[in-house]
Amino acid sequence: MSERGKYIVIEGTDGTGKSSQVDMLQHSLLERGVQAIQIHEPDGFAGDNTLGLPRVDEAIALRQRIKDGTIDRTPWQNVEWNTAARKANWERVMRPALQRGIWVVAARNYVSTLAYQGFGEGVSLDDILTYTAEQVGEEYMRPDFQTVLVLGSEATRQARIQNRGVLDRPDTFESRGAEFQAAVSSAYSQIANQQHIATIDAGGTKQEVQNLIIADLRQQVPDSPV
Ligand SMILES: Nc1ncnc2c1ncn2[C@@H]1O[C@H](COP(=O)(O)OP(=O)(O)O)[C@@H](O)[C@H]1O
Numbered sequence: 001m002s003e004r005g006k007y008i009v010i011e012g013t014d015g016t017g018k019s020s021q022v023d024m025l026q027h028s029l030l031e032r033g034v035q036a037i038q039i040h041e042p043d044g045f046a047g048d049n050t051l052g053l054p055r056v057d058e059a060i061a062l063r064q065r066i067k068d069g070t071i072d073r074t075p076w077q078n079v080e081w082n083t084a085a086r087k088a089n090w091e092r093v094m095r096p097a098l099q100r101g102i103w104v105v106a107a108r109n110y111v112s113t114l115a116y117q118g119f120g121e122g123v124s125l126d127d128i129l130t131y132t133a134e135q136v137g138e139e140y141m142r143p144d145f146q147t148v149l150v151l152g153s154e155a156t157r158q159a160r161i162q163n164r165g166v167l168d169r170p171d172t173f174e175s176r177g178a179e180f181q182a183a184v185s186s187a188y189s190q191i192a193n194q195q196h197i198a199t200i201d202a203g204g205t206k207q208e209v210q211n212l213i214i215a216d217l218r219q220q221v222p223d224s225p226v
């Protein structure tokens, strides 16, 4: 049996550079001959025929529902939808991939629920942690390596979001006021502290941030191929 793959999580608020870093890390792994996939919670995995991993339609549909700001819902409903998407990806793609030795590089995990639904929408953090453990399981909650990207400057974060292009229709959370965004941004540092997750300064160039991630990864995963 092949050695278990590693589960890597890159967290942070919108615009901190998670997607860019996940992409760079996955490509570095692939260049070194390591099988690796990307996951972007709450989206469903798109499927990978070469690796024989399925498309997760249930999570794809849930992300649309989560992001559609015209659908009324309670904060707890957001926890349920995000957790259902998470469970579907975990059971159908992430856990089987890890068991086969494939590395899973993910943007976001349950830490996003603590930040957005916990600090942002007032749901109890303990309830989120208990529900995630019940629904998805303890293994999901212990990645091999996890980091939170933090941007000291709100102006830089805004500039990066603008750069990414104009949204046709801001989603449920993007359309909330500056107060909500500020609560979520500052929540990330608090959560990292509480959950003992190392943070990384995301203010440098993409390559500089990637170098910081790899330096931390090597410390926690000493036989890391990157
Ligand atoms: N370190 C960086 N320096 C400058 N621009 C960046 C950096 N990281 C990401 N970007 C740009 O900022 C925007 C948001 O980055 P993205 O990776 O989509 O962030 P997230 O997934 O956290 O929302 C994109 O246009 C991306 O190209």
Ligand SMILES: Cc1cn([C@H]2C[C@H](O)[C@@H](COP(=O)(O)OP(=O)(O)O)O2)c(=O)[nH]c1=O
Binding pocket: 014, 041, 042, 043, 063, 066, 067, 078, 082, 107, 108, 109, 110, 112, 113, 114, 116, 117, 171, 173, 174
């Ligand atoms: C995973 C997760 C995301 N979210 C939010 C963050 C985003 O605003 C939105 C998902 O949007 P999406 O466009 O998929 O991701 P991103 O902003 O990372 O590019 O849902 C939660 O509120 N709770 C969660 O548990």
